[in-house]
Amino acid sequence: AVWHGRELYEKTPPDERGRRLHRAGERGPLEPWRLLAQNFVAAGPGAVFLVTTLEPPAVLLALSPDTGAHAGQILKAVVEGLGGRGGGNAQLAQASLPDAVRAAEAARQILDRLG
Helix, strand or coil: CHHHHHHHHHHCCCCCCCCEEEEEEECCCCHHHHHHHHHHHHCCCCEEEEEEEECCEEEEEEECHHHCCCHHHHHHHHHHCCCCEEEECCCEEEEECCCHHHHHHHHHHHHHHHC
């Protein structure tokens, strides 16, 4: 996962702000994504890693420190408004939601908050 996270970071082109966003929608639990997300954001500046899962409905957000954003605060604020539960620290957060529609909406709102 360490090598794969770095490789994924390098293959993800930066946007106009220099941010590298990896977004995925998957089935299955979040747990296999945690290590990949941590290594993606550790690989370099401007890293944003966002995964939504449908079964069970959940969201994982990881941010590199230089983004200036707090993953736990952003995720918690978004999912509480959608009937979910979650939180985390500045670099990594995860949440569960009542259904897949709200997980997808959470991802949209997270990206809006990140700009």
